[in-house]
Amino acid sequence: MHVLILGGTTEARRLAELLHDTPGLTVTSSLAGRVAGPRLPPGEVRIGGFGGVEGLTAWLSEHRVNALIDATHPFAGTISFHAARAAATAHVPLLAVRRPGWVPVAGDDWHEAGSLEEAAGLLPALGRRVFLTTGRMGLAAFAGLDALWFLVRSVDAPEAPHPARMEVLLDRGPFTLDGERALLHRHRIDVLVTKDSGGAATAPKLTAAREAGVPVVVVRRPPVPDHVPAVAGPEEAARWIRERPHGRAVPTAG
Known part of the structure; x- marks a missing residue:
């Protein structure tokens, strides 16, 4: 077989x-x-x-x-x-x-988006320092947001077009809750963007965001x-x- x-x-x-x-x-x-x-x-x-x-x-x-x-x-x-x-x-x-998929719980401040482009459109009203965890593909959707600063986490280095003000963090899950808490604090993150990937490997960022009162833009599947x-x-x-x-x-x- x-x-x-x-x-x-x-x-x-x-x-x-x-x-x-x-x-x-x-x-x-x-x-x-x-x-x-x-x-x-x-x-x-x-x-x-x-x-x-x-x-x-x-x-x-x-x-x-x-x-x-x-x-x-x-x-x-x-x-x-x-x-x-x-x-x-x-x-x-x-x-x-x-x-x-992930399901919001009490204390979450989630904002759903139907696409990366829609997610980018929500960001200016939510924060100025963005933790972008959608991978290296599709960064062009955020390239025009010059007033925002991005921490982009991906397995491989992203290529242009991408946001002008950006720091790249090369890493792959699973991630720990303590590590995600420290990341949000160290980079003064005030908004998180994620795809609704589901699973446990990358879920700790959602808990860390909830604890810190950070809004989360969730791109629907x-x-x-x-x-x-x-x-x-x-x-x-x-x-x-x-x-x-x-x-x-x-x-x-x-």
Whole structure:
């Protein structure tokens, strides 16, 4: 049985670990290649795009894939639609691993935005020193806010266009609550911008912002195919794989 995991996330790596060394099972993890030094999961790994729906469909057929797992980042919306179309065309069962989004609690001062551009438009009314945690892609949306200062945290160094007044912090999660508290205090942050990525690895910044009374601009997730069965975590996905008779049963929601 051959399983293809569309990954690059903590959940995808964990799923590959859970399935690694399972008798009769071959696992291939596919990474988009947007990070220079990705954390590689166990098993076979391919890096780079497939060439759209047609390329992914061909790859599924040529490599005799029996099950496809979409464990991509919540903001990698395009690949999820490609996966749904390719799986249907190649007649390969598909399951999505969708980590739950964050939910505000008492004391939070959240401001939702439908896009990075909308988030940028909210900032002048909220603060002057911005902690921008949306990654290195899409910084052009904030490039015109010359009156604001930005602390940009990303795994790899961002490229122009980006904000004129900017300090870059190269780091990757998981992050600690004490570390996030110290970061907000040291840089005198008065507004935080984040995507609704969900998960525990980067959630401490939300707690630190709540404690400090810092408003948070939260960019909503893009749409995903709503007809694809989904589970919340890698353990459920591993169970779905192991319970498949020859990898060809019709998928059901976990």
